[in-house]
Amino acid sequence: MTLRASRLAGRTVPVTGGRSRPRGSADAEGRLAVAMLSPAVLLVGAVALVPVLYTLYLSFHDASVAETGPYNGLANYRALLDDPDFITASANTAVFTAVSVVLEFGIGLAAALALHRRFRARGLVRSAVLVPWAFPVVVSALMWRLMLQDQVGIVPYLARQIGFGDSSLLSDQHSLMIASIGVDVWKTTPFVTLLLLAGLQTIPEELNEAALVDGAGPLVRLWRITLPMLKPAILVALLFRTLEAWSVYDLFWVMSDRQLESLSTYVYRTVRISELAFAKGTAAAVLVFLSSIVIALIYMRTLRSDPGEQD
Amino acid sequence: MAATTSSGPDRKGTRARDAFFYLFLTVFVLAVVAPVAWVLKMSLSTRADLLATPPPIVPPHPTLSNYTTVFGAPEFRRALLNSVLIAGATTLVSLTFGVLAAYPLARVRFRGKAALLTGFLALAFFPTVAIIAPLFKEFRELGLLDTYAAIIAVDSAFALPLTVWILTAFFRTLPRNLEEAARVDGASTFRVLTGVILPLSAPGVVTAGLLVFVFAWNEFLFANTFLFSQDHWPVTVAIPGFATTHTIDFGAQAAASITVTLPILVIVFVFQRRLVAGLMAGALKG
Numbered sequence: 001m002t003l004r005a006s007r008l009a010g011r012t013v014p015v016t017g018g019r020s021r022p023r024g025s026a027d028a029e030g031r032l033a034v035a036m037l038s039p040a041v042l043l044v045g046a047v048a049l050v051p052v053l054y055t056l057y058l059s060f061h062d063a064s065v066a067e068t069g070p071y072n073g074l075a076n077y078r079a080l081l082d083d084p085d086f087i088t089a090s091a092n093t094a095v096f097t098a099v100s101v102v103l104e105f106g107i108g109l110a111a112a113l114a115l116h117r118r119f120r121a122r123g124l125v126r127s128a129v130l131v132p133w134a135f136p137v138v139v140s141a142l143m144w145r146l147m148l149q150d151q152v153g154i155v156p157y158l159a160r161q162i163g164f165g166d167s168s169l170l171s172d173q174h175s176l177m178i179a180s181i182g183v184d185v186w187k188t189t190p191f192v193t194l195l196l197l198a199g200l201q202t203i204p205e206e207l208n209e210a211a212l213v214d215g216a217g218p219l220v221r222l223w224r225i226t227l228p229m230l231k232p233a234i235l236v237a238l239l240f241r242t243l244e245a246w247s248v249y250d251l252f253w254v255m256s257d258r259q260l261e262s263l264s265t266y267v268y269r270t271v272r273i274s275e276l277a278f279a280k281g282t283a284a285a286v287l288v289f290l291s292s293i294v295i296a297l298i299y300m301r302t303l304r305s306d307p308g309e310q311d
Numbered sequence: 312m313a314a315t316t317s318s319g320p321d322r323k324g325t326r327a328r329d330a331f332f333y334l335f336l337t338v339f340v341l342a343v344v345a346p347v348a349w350v351l352k353m354s355l356s357t358r359a360d361l362l363a364t365p366p367p368i369v370p371p372h373p374t375l376s377n378y379t380t381v382f383g384a385p386e387f388r389r390a391l392l393n394s395v396l397i398a399g400a401t402t403l404v405s406l407t408f409g410v411l412a413a414y415p416l417a418r419v420r421f422r423g424k425a426a427l428l429t430g431f432l433a434l435a436f437f438p439t440v441a442i443i444a445p446l447f448k449e450f451r452e453l454g455l456l457d458t459y460a461a462i463i464a465v466d467s468a469f470a471l472p473l474t475v476w477i478l479t480a481f482f483r484t485l486p487r488n489l490e491e492a493a494r495v496d497g498a499s500t501f502r503v504l505t506g507v508i509l510p511l512s513a514p515g516v517v518t519a520g521l522l523v524f525v526f527a528w529n530e531f532l533f534a535n536t537f538l539f540s541q542d543h544w545p546v547t548v549a550i551p552g553f554a555t556t557h558t559i560d561f562g563a564q565a566a567a568s569i570t571v572t573l574p575i576l577v578i579v580f581v582f583q584r585r586l587v588a589g590l591m592a593g594a595l596k597g
Contacts, residue, residue: 032500033415037427040412040471047446047468048434054445065448111339114332127583128340131347134575136529138547142554143350143568152361152561154349190343191590198591239436247438250531254551264440264532271444272536282444289441296436 052289058282065271065278076283086284089266092252095177096262097245100184104241105234107185108192113226115193116200129190137187141254144183145170176256184251188244192237199233200226235303242299243292263288353565354378361561377566380557386541387567390549394571397462397534397545398527404467405523406516409474414504416475417482418490428479435472443536450537457539465533470523477522480592481515482508518589521582525575546571 059076062069080086115125132140148155148169156169169175203226211221227234249264258265267288270281353361354377356370381387415421416428446465447456455461485508493503509516531547538544544552550567557563579586 029419030421033419033421036411036415040408040475043408043464043468044431044434044471047465048437048442051442051445051449055441058445065451114335114339117332123583125336125340126587127580128344130579130583130586131576132343134525134579135572136531136547138531138550139568139571142550142564143346146350146353146561146564147346149561154366157364157366186342186346194587195591243436243438247440249440267440268443268532268536271447278444285441285444288438292436292438
């Protein structure tokens with residue numbers, strides 16, 4: 001009896017908070033929480049946190065895969081900025097990110113607004129929309145290479161039909177970039193659509209109806225009600241897509257047969273393949289990490305903090 | 312026919328809008344699905360039909376020979392097996408660690424909880440390339456390079472944010488009184504977790520597990536970095552290599568693409584609702 005009562009008092013009342021609880025069992029509960037959390041925290045720490053700090057450390061040293069040399073200040077960063085390959089990789093990544101995110105968001109928003117209506121076969125459409133998401137990036141790149149291929153590809157064939165000459169799509173940098181953006185848009189726009197659709201479904205219908213009664217047209221309602229209410233979903237979608245595009249790797253790697261360089265393929269090549277450039281690669285990795293944080297902060301500020309719809 | 316959100320007496324305007332709506336919907340769905348259908352068609356075509364101009368819409372001589380080629384290649388079978396192994400183990404590890412972590416996050420009050428949850432979420436946005444250099448060094452020193460263990464550990468760590476978020480959200484929706492009743496009867500926290508919470512949250516666990524499996528099946532960067540020998544490659548790494556050895560065998564490349572995606576497509580179609588809900592819970596509740 002007493003045992004049960006004490007269990008009841010001690011363990012089962014987290015609702016009321018820690019203060020009022022008997023001290024001993026609160027500690028026991030805290031210890032248990034720590035024990036349960038530790039595997040996840042240790043794994044994440046070992047695989048993500050420690051390596052990031054270690055990259056930072058390595059980037060200021062004359063390091064190689066095998067050993068860590070002497071401290072050399074900003075020498076790795078300077079070497080990086082003198083490397084034309086790194087400059088190209090950065091420019092490619094910036095162009096890819098800007099263009100693909102704008103397209104994905106634009107098309108995704110339009111599609112989400114359309115799919116928000118009730119119609120038959122909606123479940124089927126939602127499944128269809130998930131199909132590109134299911135494809136591994138590598139496989140969708142390979143699949144599109146097949147369709148862009150000169151001999152059997154459907155895309156060059158159609159292009160020839162419309163009267164675009166015999167340009168090989170998979171050989172020069174510009175068309176490779178356009179093709180990569182196209183594949184990325186195909187693959188991830190549906191995901192943006194679903195995310196925004198979920199956001200739309202949280203907007204209370206009364207708001208729209210009230211605005212309708214007040215005589216607001218569709219554009220006014222979109223601008224004044226839908227978009228502001230959609231902000232959390234927009235933030236997540238844009239943040240996710242931008243950071244993912246910013247670290248694009250598999251798509252370029254397979255799509256261009258290693259001809260098109262992004263920041264991530266640059267890091268990969270320098271630290272993994274040409275091991276002589278290891279030190280430079282760690283500096284590049286740090287820059288990717290820092291720039292991602294900056295991107296995230298910019299999004300948080302612009303989309304989260306401003307409260308009204310002032311433009 | 313279809314329910315319309317706009318209410319108005321002008322049926323003509325509504326009908327025009329409906330027509331535009333269905334046109335847009337059709338184009339969108341076609342754009343999404345047609346490329347897949349085309350590659351499926353390529354995979355079922357003979358070599359001669361692939362090279363024919365104009366390309367036929369439906370294969371005139373449908374054949375499974377491309378699939379026999381693909382499955383005849385031992386490196387491809389091996390890669391499929393590796394993918395099942397890696398994705399399966401990753402799912403197991405991240406579900407186990409995820410359940411253990413999500414329970415206190417959902418039920419116990421402690422300092423730093425918000426920070427911990429935010430930390431897990433931040434990991435979802437983490438540029439993975441930033442850690443491959445030091446991890447390469449770490450794994451080298453630990454002798455873990457080119458092992459399944461290395462890849463499972465990394466994949467699990469990066470699958471954890473989604474797992475933890477979905478499970479925490481799910482555990483929070485469960486009624487507390489069942490747990491409390493179990494405790495009054497003297498069950499330990501572990502018993503409560505395995506005997507009460509887990510059975511109740513099976514749908515959430517399944518959703519999280521499927522999402523992790525899909526993630527691990529699709530992962531490429533880590534596998535390409537930490538695994539060198541062909542014997543260990545999952546499909547994502549093997550496939551580009553396969554495409555290079557079968558450079559001109561376009562049918563086989565198409566068949567390989569379809570084969571690798573098929574398991575995931577089946578999962579997506581069967582669990583469509585749940586996956587979307589899970590993804591949204593993971594993404595939007597942040």
